[in-house]
Amino acid sequence: MWCGGNMRLKHFFIAATAVILSNAYGANQNHPDPVEDVLEKCAYESQAGMRDCLSRSVSESSKVLISAEKKLVSALKQWDEQPKFVSKARDQLIRSDDAYLKYRDAQCAFASALGGGAIGNALELRRLACIFGLNMERAAHLTRLASSLSRK
Template sequence: MTICFLLASVPLLAHAGNAPSQAHSRHAAEVLEQCGEHSQAGMRDCLERKVRESTRTLAEAEATTRAAIRQWDEEPKFVAQAGLKLRASGSEFARYRAAHCAFVASMGGGAILNALELRRLACVFALNAQRTEELTRLAAELPGK
């Protein structure tokens, strides 16, 4: 029952129609499907594990992006500026992720608290995966020295 509720609510996790939102919905649906094989308590444990893994993967993508920026074939002032902007965007992303995923959880209305937490965790995973993909793409596009 819980997995049906959560999968039915995936469109609420992101507004369909633009590429980032579609990626977000896809990531949320995938993680809910992967973890949906478990009991409700097992599902929460699975989602928490997936969030931890996605957080580590995101940190690795940020480190790779920082390294790519340092090796960027560009004037030093632009390299420094990009590094500062990456750090600022990471901080703002964390704030956005917390606020947005709290909002997504609230869209579960009167569902039991565990279901709301499952929605929040799926949202965190999806946003982490989306940002990881974006940073990986941007780092790969930078011409090195």
């Protein structure tokens, strides 16, 4: 349980992580920052509770991402384009998904490393917040792409 000086340390960690990760993702006032939001949501938990909260949030963001991918595949099926271009786009989406997962893992390992000599679960909390943020951003991007396709 966080108390006294540890509570100040926890709030400093949350604020510093939000600033670093928000800047890394280019968040601005026009677009809500998913990392800042999830850290705020989980901030009032114990350290173990915060880890659980972030783990649940990562799981939820994975579901949102899968749903966005399915919506894009569905939109591609309805896309008013020649079948060969639809097929090519679907193949490229699969490649993009694979590349995204590799990028996300590397980027979030880097975000964790920026925690330096942090103690306890702090590095893992940074990694989880990063995964959540990137998943939510990718889901939003795929959703925008799906809605931009002209329908048959």
